[in-house]
Amino acid sequence: MTGPALEIDRISKRYGEKVALDEVTFDVRAGELFGFVGGNGAGKTTTMRIALGVLAADSGEVRFDGRPITHETRTSIGYMPEERGLYPKMKVLDQLVYLAELHGLSTNEAHRGAELWLARLGLGERRKDEVQKLSLGNQQRVQLAAALVHDPAVLVLDEPFSGLDPLAVDVMSGVLREKAANGVPVVFSSHQLDLVERLCDRVGIIRNGRMTAVGTVAELTRGASSRLVVTAPGTRPGWASTVPGVRVLEERGPTTVLELTAGADDQAVLAAALATGPVTEFSRQGRSLTELFRDTGATNQGDAA
Numbered sequence: 001m002t003g004p005a006l007e008i009d010r011i012s013k014r015y016g017e018k019v020a021l022d023e024v025t026f027d028v029r030a031g032e033l034f035g036f037v038g039g040n041g042a043g044k045t046t047t048m049r050i051a052l053g054v055l056a057a058d059s060g061e062v063r064f065d066g067r068p069i070t071h072e073t074r075t076s077i078g079y080m081p082e083e084r085g086l087y088p089k090m091k092v093l094d095q096l097v098y099l100a101e102l103h104g105l106s107t108n109e110a111h112r113g114a115e116l117w118l119a120r121l122g123l124g125e126r127r128k129d130e131v132q133k134l135s136l137g138n139q140q141r142v143q144l145a146a147a148l149v150h151d152p153a154v155l156v157l158d159e160p161f162s163g164l165d166p167l168a169v170d171v172m173s174g175v176l177r178e179k180a181a182n183g184v185p186v187v188f189s190s191h192q193l194d195l196v197e198r199l200c201d202r203v204g205i206i207r208n209g210r211m212t213a214v215g216t217v218a219e220l221t222r223g224a225s226s227r228l229v230v231t232a233p234g235t236r237p238g239w240a241s242t243v244p245g246v247r248v249l250e251e252r253g254p255t256t257v258l259e260l261t262a263g264a265d266d267q268a269v270l271a272a273a274l275a276t277g278p279v280t281e282f283s284r285q286g287r288s289l290t291e292l293f294r295d296t297g298a299t300n301q302g303d304a305a
Ligand SMILES: Nc1ncnc2c1ncn2[C@@H]1O[C@H](COP(=O)(O)OP(=O)(O)OP(=O)(O)O)[C@@H](O)[C@H]1O
Pocket: 015, 018, 020, 038, 039, 040, 041, 042, 043, 044, 045, 046, 047, 302, 303, 304
């Protein structure tokens, strides 16, 4: 799909001596749901705050629709900040109307948008309640409504799924997919990698302020795969360990899961299997995003790294 994209172009940021971001680069295309993942302190929030323009980068540029983000374009971004940002004592509906008006909507439009999203997110009956009286999950739904109420052209969401129950996860996922399907670039950070894997068109992994991988889930997990699944009814236990460079991970009857170490030849494995009779399955086993994430050391780098 063509349309306006959000481009993060070589942004760097230091906090004193600490390099928080080092030439972070990726783009979120129109109609795309982009998952931004990385361990604690990796730089996700810093990147998103810079994308929104609430924090200045030391260098690099953020563009939307080919142009640097300005005050006008900033108001067309829907943002869900990590620290959330609702007024606890304000009523839910008033809050949303207020935020929509801040983004330039007329009072009528603001009411229409607020009612629409409250109904859509299952909060219609809570509209007259103070925000602080809602459960945390429901406050998060209000926060999503706040990001959407002005019909933004791009969505930047910092951990929108944290703390949500499975039903709310489904609601949030549905809304984000729908926005993406309507051509809106959507980027969100998350530690729930299974969810990211299921939901996102593309994923970016950040580690210690540097992007270590960007691509579709299939590209990232396929590229990393060194596992083979072989099913051959004529094999006997241990058959694969005679092939150089092969480590057997699991044998289940006729099926063997094995790992190829560097330099090992998958065709040698196939030949060894065929030597025992017919081979009914021979495939690469994709790694999950979680495994990839662990293997690239993207976890636990912590604040001190
Ligand atoms: N205001 C600040 N002053 C000093 N250092 C900061 C500040 N904000 C962030 N940092 C540091 O910058 C790095 C990146 O932090 P950031 O909050 O962007 O990470 P994150 O990926 O969002 O982490 P998390 O998953 O824990 O929310 C961390 O080392 C953090 O300690």
